[in-house]
Amino acid sequence: MVSMISLGACAPRSGQTDGVVTLRFWALGREGEVVKDLIPEFERRNPGIRVAVQQIPILNAHEKLLTACVGGVTPDLAQVGNTWIPELANLKAIAPLDKLVQRSGVVAQADYFAGIWDTNVVDGSVYGVPWYVDTRLLFYRTDLLAAAGFPEPPRTWRQWMEAMRRVKARAGPGRFAILLPVDEHEQPLILGRELGAGLLRDGDRYGDFRSPAFREAAGFYVGLFRSGLAPAWSNSQINSVYQQFAAGDFAFFITGPWNVGEFRRRLPPEMKDKWNTAPMPAPDNSRDWPGVSVAGGASLALFRGSRHPAEAWKLVEFLSEPAVQVQFHKLTGDLPPRASAWGSPSLAGDPQTAAFRAQLERVVPAPKVPEWEEISIQIWQSLEPAIRGRSTVDAALTDLDTRVDRILEKRRKVLARRRASGR
Amino acid sequence: MAGEVKMSSEVRAAWLFVGPGLAIIFLFFLLPIAAALLLSLTDFDLYAVADWHNLRLVGFDNYLHLLRDSLFWKAMRNTFYFVLVGGPLTVVVSLAAALMIQSRLTRFPGLFRTAFFAPAVTTLVAIATVWRYLYHPNFGLLNHALGWIGIAPIDWLGDTRWAMPAIILLSIWKNFGANMIILAAGLQSIPESLYEAARLEGAGWWRQLRHVTLPMLAPTFLFVAVMTCIGYFQLFAEPFVLTRQGEPLNSTLSVALLMYKEGFRFWHMGYAAAVAFVLFLVILAATTLQVRLARRGEA
Numbered sequence: 001m002v003s004m005i006s007l008g009a010c011a012p013r014s015g016q017t018d019g020v021v022t023l024r025f026w027a028l029g030r031e032g033e034v035v036k037d038l039i040p041e042f043e044r045r046n047p048g049i050r051v052a053v054q055q056i057p058i059l060n061a062h063e064k065l066l067t068a069c070v071g072g073v074t075p076d077l078a079q080v081g082n083t084w085i086p087e088l089a090n091l092k093a094i095a096p097l098d099k100l101v102q103r104s105g106v107v108a109q110a111d112y113f114a115g116i117w118d119t120n121v122v123d124g125s126v127y128g129v130p131w132y133v134d135t136r137l138l139f140y141r142t143d144l145l146a147a148a149g150f151p152e153p154p155r156t157w158r159q160w161m162e163a164m165r166r167v168k169a170r171a172g173p174g175r176f177a178i179l180l181p182v183d184e185h186e187q188p189l190i191l192g193r194e195l196g197a198g199l200l201r202d203g204d205r206y207g208d209f210r211s212p213a214f215r216e217a218a219g220f221y222v223g224l225f226r227s228g229l230a231p232a233w234s235n236s237q238i239n240s241v242y243q244q245f246a247a248g249d250f251a252f253f254i255t256g257p258w259n260v261g262e263f264r265r266r267l268p269p270e271m272k273d274k275w276n277t278a279p280m281p282a283p284d285n286s287r288d289w290p291g292v293s294v295a296g297g298a299s300l301a302l303f304r305g306s307r308h309p310a311e312a313w314k315l316v317e318f319l320s321e322p323a324v325q326v327q328f329h330k331l332t333g334d335l336p337p338r339a340s341a342w343g344s345p346s347l348a349g350d351p352q353t354a355a356f357r358a359q360l361e362r363v364v365p366a367p368k369v370p371e372w373e374e375i376s377i378q379i380w381q382s383l384e385p386a387i388r389g390r391s392t393v394d395a396a397l398t399d400l401d402t403r404v405d406r407i408l409e410k411r412r413k414v415l416a417r418r419r420a421s422g423r
Numbered sequence: 424m425a426g427e428v429k430m431s432s433e434v435r436a437a438w439l440f441v442g443p444g445l446a447i448i449f450l451f452f453l454l455p456i457a458a459a460l461l462l463s464l465t466d467f468d469l470y471a472v473a474d475w476h477n478l479r480l481v482g483f484d485n486y487l488h489l490l491r492d493s494l495f496w497k498a499m500r501n502t503f504y505f506v507l508v509g510g511p512l513t514v515v516v517s518l519a520a521a522l523m524i525q526s527r528l529t530r531f532p533g534l535f536r537t538a539f540f541a542p543a544v545t546t547l548v549a550i551a552t553v554w555r556y557l558y559h560p561n562f563g564l565l566n567h568a569l570g571w572i573g574i575a576p577i578d579w580l581g582d583t584r585w586a587m588p589a590i591i592l593l594s595i596w597k598n599f600g601a602n603m604i605i606l607a608a609g610l611q612s613i614p615e616s617l618y619e620a621a622r623l624e625g626a627g628w629w630r631q632l633r634h635v636t637l638p639m640l641a642p643t644f645l646f647v648a649v650m651t652c653i654g655y656f657q658l659f660a661e662p663f664v665l666t667r668q669g670e671p672l673n674s675t676l677s678v679a680l681l682m683y684k685e686g687f688r689f690w691h692m693g694y695a696a697a698v699a700f701v702l703f704l705v706i707l708a709a710t711t712l713q714v715r716l717a718r719r720g721e722a
Contacts, residue, residue, distance in 0.1 A: 059667070063687045070472055091473045183672075234672065370469055374689050414470050414477050
């Protein structure tokens with residue numbers, strides 16, 4: 001309890017012996033494993049700096065970072081999911097980077113995809129440098145679509161709907177047009193953002209899921225299940241996405257870049273040329289194509305408690321160099337957030353990655369409130385009864401707004417107090 | 424006068440002896456409980472971590488929200504399911520194992536004692552990792568064995584109906600060894616003369632068990648039942664490792680796991696403390712009930 005109260009200040013523990021600085025760098029999951037291959041080059045160029053990479057399992061990473069901040073044992077820098085940035089910035093755990101970015105010869109904001117960069121900006125200050133991007137779009141079976149009369153992927157929701165109807169009509173019972181796991185919030189979130197839904201209102205103080213835009217998106221999303229185009233399966237009910245995709249159980253799947261590698265590895269060889277990716281269709285012809293998707297991925301952030309911010313920034317700059325990013329892409333399959341890195345042959349010449357390049361020009365962040373993690377879970381939990389026919393879309397959205405309002409209750413109090421004290 | 428001085432020095436000596444123990448109890452038991460109670464009356468969260476001024480006393484708000492939270496009731500139902508089904512099964516299996524290794528007919532009792540006790544001293548995380556393979560729907564040994572007797576494969580950890588039975592099975596296997604050792608010690612302390620007398624009266628195995636073994640074992644049995652019950656109410660590590668924190672669809676979400684998630688995932692420390700306190704009260708009530716029932720049984 002007592003240690004929990006002496007908070008905020010994150011005590012540094014970095015070592016410095018014989019003029020050699022040791023940076024503590026936390027990296028998550030697969031990236032944590034692979035980044036170790038890039039470090040020797042950095043250490044060769046910077047003889048005075050050693051990097052100790054600690055690999056953290058992705059499932060526990062968020063909890064571990066928060067606990068570290070509260071306990072005052074944060075690293076010098078870390079890979080953080082970009083939706084966590086508002087939370088860590090609110091905690092005053094990570095440092096604003098505006099001045100460092102302005103002076104930097106490597107981290108050039110103009111070269112980054114705007115929507116991705118934006119996820120790192122909280123109250124006008126940038127708190128992280130994008131490291132790699134995740135954004136979801138359509139994965140589809142080219143053969144099933146062509147057989148249904150769609151040699152090209154759909155560009156509007158109307159075309160998309162027609163394609164799904166025809167695919168379903170040809171597939172018959174037990175097979176579906178699209179897979180939308182009911183325990184994921186990303187799909188309804190993307191559809192909502194495509195129609196311009198704000199999701200939260202009044203300075204992110206209240207839920208705004210009953211807005212006309214989100215209602216339309218939720219109606220479209222729930223309608224896909226009600227009309228039998230999508231099965232009401234949760235992730236635990238899906239045996240194997242790859243086997244089922246290969247078997248033609250569904251023709252569309254909205255997922256992210258990590259699945260490009262997985263599809264190549266896990267689909268049987270005869271499926272090799274029977275799938276592709278496409279940017280999200282636009283809601284209608286009056287809107288730009290591609291439709292927007294939601295910006296995800298991870299950034300590199302410096303912790304306020306670090307005693308060696310200058311050295312840590314050097315590592316951020318090194319990992320942000322386009323050439324290093326291309327190498328990182330080859331090692332992980334992660335997509336670089338910089339336009340210049342996309343010029344490399346390994347990315348530019350890959351047909352199944354090309355759609356991501358187009359999509360990245362059209363991504364927007366999720367709402368930037370510290371409570372987002374909690375709200376995102378609530379989105380699918382409130383929509384699931386409507387999908388399963390136990391509730392209506394309107395009732396589900398009313399329920400969602402009520403719950404989100406409660407989650408944001410503390411935020412409203414804090415903002416009111418800040419205004420009263422003139423900060 | 425001299426007597427009083429002597430008394431007080433004795434008292435001083437007594438305090439000196441119990442002092443360290445009391446200090447530890449105070450520091451590591453009473454103080455945290457008081458702190459948790461206090462915490463549960465506040466809205467301590469991430470905003471309060473960032474700035475102290477965002478901490479508010481909210482009275483019993485956390486408790487009121489808790490009682491209206493459907494997830495809390497779900498966790499409570501899951502926990503009671505686990506305790507009421509898993510607890511008695513564990514105790515019965517422990518007793519059977521204890522009777523077996525104490526039986527004169529058993530060969531190599533030492534070997535069995537060691538083998539049965541081994542799970543109790545193995546890390547749960549390692550056990551759970553191995554059991555994940557046993558439970559695998561396609562390649563798991565368990566489904567393979569069920570296949571021999573014509574039972575279709577069960578998705579042990581993915582099906583909402585089977586996930587909790589899977590956790591119970593693992594817990595029984597993990598815990599019966601330790602209980603068995605305690606019950607075996609209780610069995611050894613029953614005088615042989617009682618069995619001789621019973622046999623002279625013509626009592627068979629069953630009647631000896633029913634009228635000699637069980638009544639004489641009652642205090643040990645109560646101890647084992649209470650400890651198992653308390654431990655099972657705190658169900659945490661099994662679902663944490665085996666079913667990725669309560670999946671599928673929260674069907675293995677226990678109260679302790681809910682507390683952990685609220686506390687460390689969303690950092691609602693005030694709310695998590697309220698969950699902890701309610702769990703404490705439930706365990707206290709269950710234990711009291713058990714002891715009362717046992718006393719009535721003796722009378």
